[in-house]
Amino acid sequence: MTSSALKTTALITGATAGLGAEFARQLAEQGHNVVLVARDRERLQARAHDLENNYSITAEVLSADLTEDAGVAAVVGRLSDVSRPVEILVNNAGIGLLHSFVKNDIADEKKHLKLHVETAMELSHAALKVMLERRAGRIINVASVAAFLPRGTYSAAKAWLVSFSRWANLEYARDGVKVTAICPGFTHTEFHDRMGMDKAAAPRWMWLQAESVVREGLADNLRGKAVSIPSKRYKILAAVARVLPSRVIAGPPRKAK
Numbered sequence: 001m002t003s004s005a006l007k008t009t010a011l012i013t014g015a016t017a018g019l020g021a022e023f024a025r026q027l028a029e030q031g032h033n034v035v036l037v038a039r040d041r042e043r044l045q046a047r048a049h050d051l052e053n054n055y056s057i058t059a060e061v062l063s064a065d066l067t068e069d070a071g072v073a074a075v076v077g078r079l080s081d082v083s084r085p086v087e088i089l090v091n092n093a094g095i096g097l098l099h100s101f102v103k104n105d106i107a108d109e110k111k112h113l114k115l116h117v118e119t120a121m122e123l124s125h126a127a128l129k130v131m132l133e134r135r136a137g138r139i140i141n142v143a144s145v146a147a148f149l150p151r152g153t154y155s156a157a158k159a160w161l162v163s164f165s166r167w168a169n170l171e172y173a174r175d176g177v178k179v180t181a182i183c184p185g186f187t188h189t190e191f192h193d194r195m196g197m198d199k200a201a202a203p204r205w206m207w208l209q210a211e212s213v214v215r216e217g218l219a220d221n222l223r224g225k226a227v228s229i230p231s232k233r234y235k236i237l238a239a240v241a242r243v244l245p246s247r248v249i250a251g252p253p254r255k256a257k
């Protein structure tokens with residue numbers, strides 16, 4: 001058995017870019033083998049190659065569209081394989097929709113809801129079965145500080161992840177499984193370009209780096225925190241948002257590039 005076969009394994013969704021790529025990098029740096037999930041197989045393979053070259057770990061690639069049942073089933077299959085247990089699941093893959101609810105195509109809204117909520121729920125369900133049997137595991141749900149704001153179906157979906165993580169962390173901590181919702185504010189990734197949003201609409205002080213968001217989130221998960229809000233500035237903003245009226249904290253609509 002090689003030394004990498006003795007290591008624990010982390011499965012990260014949305015691992016080709018942004019926060020997911022950084023989760024994969026930091027977990028590999030910490031010595032975990034990784035399973036990288038996203039749609040773009042070539043990008044996944046390039047990431048896997050880089051991680052194996054830079055750290056002494058193995059990196060598997062699983063190309064799947066997590067808005068499709070077949071894609072979700074493929075990842076559930078990997079998570080349910082008790083002969084190759086996944087000790088850390090990072091539900092990170094996500095998208096944004098530029099327009100407000102009624103202006104969006106309902107098919108896009110359904111994919112958005114599935115990716116953020118249904119897929120994360122299904123993958124958590126599969127992962128927990130194996131983790132509880134082994135009485136050890138970690139689940140990280142990448143939510144958003146938007147979970148505390150009234151900003152469309154994105155906020156609603158992220159609020160589901162926060163509520164689920166709060167409950168699951170209480171429920172399963174005694175069985176050795178830690179569940180954390182990480183709630184970043186604006187972070188430099190491909191997210192806003194992909195949705196066609198004008199990044200200049202948010203002032204510079206509001207932007208975080210993926211490296212520090214992931215570092216703080218992973219540390220909070222290890223500490224057993226149910227909710228992690230990276231950076232002091234967003235901890236303050238989230239606390240203030242809880243007491244101000246919705247009309248004040250809703251903010252302006254998103255602007256296209």
Ligand SMILES: NC(=O)c1ccc[n+]([C@@H]2O[C@H](COP(=O)([O-])OP(=O)(O)OC[C@H]3O[C@@H](n4cnc5c(N)ncnc54)[C@H](OP(=O)(O)O)[C@@H]3O)[C@@H](O)[C@H]2O)c1
Nearest residue numbers: 014016017018019038039040066094144186187189190191
């Ligand atoms: N950036 C921010 O300001 C911010 C703030 C708060 C929360 N978040 C959350 O952070 C998470 C990561 O976002 P990010 O900012 O890192 O975005 P990103 O740079 O655009 O990366 C998104 C990742 O998700 C994958 N993905 C998208 N749709 C997918 C699908 N249908 N099936 C499988 N994988 C899919 C993408 O890969 P492929 O295209 O290859 O599939 C990519 O790897 C999201 O849940 C987002 O809501 C972001």
